[in-house]
Amino acid sequence: MQQRRRLNLFAFPLETNALFSMLIFASIMLALFLGRAFGIFFGTPDSIITIDNTARGLEVTSAYLPVICLSAAVALAVLGTALIFYFRHSSEIRRRRKIKPLSEKDQEIQQYANKLAIQAGIEPPGLEMPLQGLRGTDAQAFGVGKAQIIALDGGFRILRKTKPDVFSALIHHELAHFANGDIVRSYFSDALWKSIQWVIILPFVLGLLGNVVIGFFLSVLYDDLLQRFFGPAQVIFKLLVQFSFVLVVAAMIWARLLRTREFYADWRAVLWGSQNGLNKIFHEQTEMEKSKPRFKLLKLHPDAKERMDAIEHPDILFNLSPMIVFLAGLLLSFTFVGLYFALSTFLAFAGVFQSIRDSSTGLLYWLARGILWFGIVSLILIVIGLTGWLINGVLLPQIQKQVVLDLVNKQRGWIQYMKIGIPSLMLISGLELGFLLTPFGQFAPNDLWGFVLEFFIIDPILILTAWWYLTYIRFISLRLSATQIGRNFSVWRSRFMKTASVVWAFLFFIPGLFLSRYLNGELLELFLYFSLIWLACTLLLSAAAFGATWTVIKLFFDNQPKECPHCGKVTQHAAPAIELCEYCGHVLGEWLFIQEEAQIR
Amino acid sequence: MWIDTPESKEVVTELSRELVAEIAPEELELVDELIDDYYANPTIHETKDNPLGFGSELLAASTPVIAMALQTLFNFVLNEVWVSAQKESAVLIAQKMKTLINPTKEKSEPALGLTPEQLEKAKQLVKKEAMRGGMKPKKAEDLALKIVGRIALTS
Numbered sequence: 001m002q003q004r005r006r007l008n009l010f011a012f013p014l015e016t017n018a019l020f021s022m023l024i025f026a027s028i029m030l031a032l033f034l035g036r037a038f039g040i041f042f043g044t045p046d047s048i049i050t051i052d053n054t055a056r057g058l059e060v061t062s063a064y065l066p067v068i069c070l071s072a073a074v075a076l077a078v079l080g081t082a083l084i085f086y087f088r089h090s091s092e093i094r095r096r097r098k099i100k101p102l103s104e105k106d107q108e109i110q111q112y113a114n115k116l117a118i119q120a121g122i123e124p125p126g127l128e129m130p131l132q133g134l135r136g137t138d139a140q141a142f143g144v145g146k147a148q149i150i151a152l153d154g155g156f157r158i159l160r161k162t163k164p165d166v167f168s169a170l171i172h173h174e175l176a177h178f179a180n181g182d183i184v185r186s187y188f189s190d191a192l193w194k195s196i197q198w199v200i201i202l203p204f205v206l207g208l209l210g211n212v213v214i215g216f217f218l219s220v221l222y223d224d225l226l227q228r229f230f231g232p233a234q235v236i237f238k239l240l241v242q243f244s245f246v247l248v249v250a251a252m253i254w255a256r257l258l259r260t261r262e263f264y265a266d267w268r269a270v271l272w273g274s275q276n277g278l279n280k281i282f283h284e285q286t287e288m289e290k291s292k293p294r295f296k297l298l299k300l301h302p303d304a305k306e307r308m309d310a311i312e313h314p315d316i317l318f319n320l321s322p323m324i325v326f327l328a329g330l331l332l333s334f335t336f337v338g339l340y341f342a343l344s345t346f347l348a349f350a351g352v353f354q355s356i357r358d359s360s361t362g363l364l365y366w367l368a369r370g371i372l373w374f375g376i377v378s379l380i381l382i383v384i385g386l387t388g389w390l391i392n393g394v395l396l397p398q399i400q401k402q403v404v405l406d407l408v409n410k411q412r413g414w415i416q417y418m419k420i421g422i423p424s425l426m427l428i429s430g431l432e433l434g435f436l437l438t439p440f441g442q443f444a445p446n447d448l449w450g451f452v453l454e455f456f457i458i459d460p461i462l463i464l465t466a467w468w469y470l471t472y473i474r475f476i477s478l479r480l481s482a483t484q485i486g487r488n489f490s491v492w493r494s495r496f497m498k499t500a501s502v503v504w505a506f507l508f509f510i511p512g513l514f515l516s517r518y519l520n521g522e523l524l525e526l527f528l529y530f531s532l533i534w535l536a537c538t539l540l541l542s543a544a545a546f547g548a549t550w551t552v553i554k555l556f557f558d559n560q561p562k563e564c565p566h567c568g569k570v571t572q573h574a575a576p577a578i579e580l581c582e583y584c585g586h587v588l589g590e591w592l593f594i595q596e597e598a599q600i601r
Numbered sequence: 602m603w604i605d606t607p608e609s610k611e612v613v614t615e616l617s618r619e620l621v622a623e624i625a626p627e628e629l630e631l632v633d634e635l636i637d638d639y640y641a642n643p644t645i646h647e648t649k650d651n652p653l654g655f656g657s658e659l660l661a662a663s664t665p666v667i668a669m670a671l672q673t674l675f676n677f678v679l680n681e682v683w684v685s686a687q688k689e690s691a692v693l694i695a696q697k698m699k700t701l702i703n704p705t706k707e708k709s710e711p712a713l714g715l716t717p718e719q720l721e722k723a724k725q726l727v728k729k730e731a732m733r734g735g736m737k738p739k740k741a742e743d744l745a746l747k748i749v750g751r752i753a754l755t756s
Binding site for chain 2 (some may be wrong): 132133134135136137138139140142153154155156158159161162163166170173174186187190258262280281282284285287288300301302304307
């Protein structure tokens with residue numbers, strides 16, 4: 001056995017976790033959408049779409065209340081149904097695969113799997129197989145709560161005797177899912193997708209069809225209704241396109257999550273010494289695999305070739321994913337539309353509380369006033385929280401991983417900063433597409449002038465500000481990662497990075513994005529002034545913020561003693577995280593690398 | 602049908618063992634178990650698109666695929682080459698089949714002759730069936746050549 005260094009994928013937040021949260025977000029968006037869509041189907045189109053948000057009182061509340069209740073009910077139903085599907089997944093797998101706990105004659109398999117689990121440092125799993133049969137080589141890790149179960153096909157009885165390295169690789173891969181902690185997220189995501197199909201897609205399609213059929217039937221019977229039918233028909237077509245769009249986004253996130261978890265599990269199985277076994281499987285599969293025409297973004301499993309490439313060149317897992325950045329842009333636009341939704345909801349109820357406040361004194365007055373302020377603050381915090389999470393939970397890890405990869409590959413200089421232009425473009429493309437296609441979105445341009453302004457003036461400025469933001473977080477990540485030595489990445493460095501990232505985004509990126517949504521109509525002049533002021537401030541202050549960040553890093557992080565954690569001597573390397581100690585030869589940045597047991601055959 | 606008789610199973614098992622020794626020797630000790638499993642459920646194992654499974658299945662054992670390919674070959678021989686065999690006894694057919702594919706065995710019966718076209722067709726049939734059973738194209742080709750080569754030697 002020999003040992004070699006491998007970049008530690010788990011030194012960074014897991015992509016599967018970010019994708020899981022993104023899927024929940026998209027599902028809630030779909031639920032809100034369905035609530036509003038049903039409002040239209042059931043005859044409240046005008047009151048919902050054209051309602052004057054400045055109006056107050058019970059009239060507004062009564063117009064909004066059914067839609068709000070329906071949206072909330074659908075959101076709860078989606079999550080509740082998903083929970084039921086999730087808790088049922090174990091029995092469903094047992095039923096479908098016809099598996100049972102291993103009988104006496106298969107105990108050797110259990111013992112072998114236990115041995116592999118103990119060697120890997122995890123709790124031995126329960127194994128289940130069909131009682132008879134020697135076919136099939138699929139394996140599947142599952143379990144609710146602390147239960148760790150692996151379902152095996154009957155062919156494992158043969159594999160253990162004829163291809164033990166392949167057998168170990170498959171068991172290692174499934175054990176890796178437990179070690180990576182992705183079972184709950186994967187199965188809940190799967191359950192969520194099933195729930196979306198039953199609770200959202202089916203009612204939406206039925207409601208839409210019913211609406212079209214009834215509308216068409218009535219318009220044929222009564223000529224005067226024909227004209228009125230064409231209006232809603234347009235709305236319905238728009239709804240269909242928008243609904244399909246959000247649905248495809250949710251499907252893309254779900255598929256990406258399932259693909260990513262496989263790469264992560266393969267990565268860990270290789271770490272446990274199963275590279276040869278996995279390579280054998282993927283090599284055979286590559287020879288057998290026919291090219292499938294399925295759209296790559298919606299593929300639920302990576303190809304054998306993709307998996308083989310990721311095993312042989314694990315560094316590709318550290319590459320920044322333009323698709324994740326694009327999805328982050330989309331979800332950012334959803335957040336903005338969500339803010340609009342939330343404000344409308346708030347206004348609906350605010351009318352009642354304002355009436356109570358204005359007509360009362362004493363405790364009741366202060367209670368009504370308190371509720372109003374609580375509502376406003378809560379909404380702002382929710383939106384800030386979601387935006388902050390998208391920035392620090394999705395974008396930042398992508399940049400961090402790419403930075404580390406560039407550092408290891410000695411790729412530095414301004415070209416790397418220029419390359420950030422691509423993710424900036426993807427982020428703004430996602431945002432723009434989201435604004436154009438998010439259901440009931442109020443932030444898309446609605447005339448030719450608006451589109452010209454959006455695509456030729458606003459978008460280029462937004463791309464530049466996004467690039468400036470990504471450049472900033474690349475700079476911080478690079479400086480803080482390169483000098484970090486020891487077993488763990490410092491908590492203070494991590495906090496500083498996150499704080500700097502979110503502060504910059506909220507000062508120099510998000511306000512511009514927000515202001516750009518109001519550059520039309522009566523408010524054009526006012527928001528144009530605000531936008532110009534913001535742009536000028538960004539140009540001046542961001543440079544100062546950049547300088548201040550550099551100073552803080554120099555003073556508080558670069559000055560820390562660079563002592564080798566093994567021999568205690570001070571290293572002279574400029575980027576010690578990726579170097580070996582010049583005195584004792586040990587790895588300095590242990591947080592960044594992991595020892596791999598490579599089997600020599 | 603002769604294919605469904607115990608004699609047929611016996612021939613398939615015997616010939617499979619010889620072919621497994623050449624193609625997948627690691628399965629030699631398990632041939633009987635694998636053949637029994639194959640006869641208990643002769644349908645092909647369908648790979649299901651399971652999004653939460655491992656995602657890449659490989660062939661667990663070659664023996665059932667070899668048995669399946671041999672059965673297909675016997676069907677071809679009985680239906681297209683030796684049509685009169687329908688009237689013969691199961692034991693006699695079994696003997697003929699053994700001599701057809703095993704050139705080294707002592708021949709009690711004159712071997713069946715296959716024309717070059719029939720040999721080519723048999724090769725394609727065996728290869729196709731082996732691939733359908735999940736064998737890699739190269740290995741399936743190898744199996745087909747081995748079987749057809751044996752027939753050619755006896756013809």
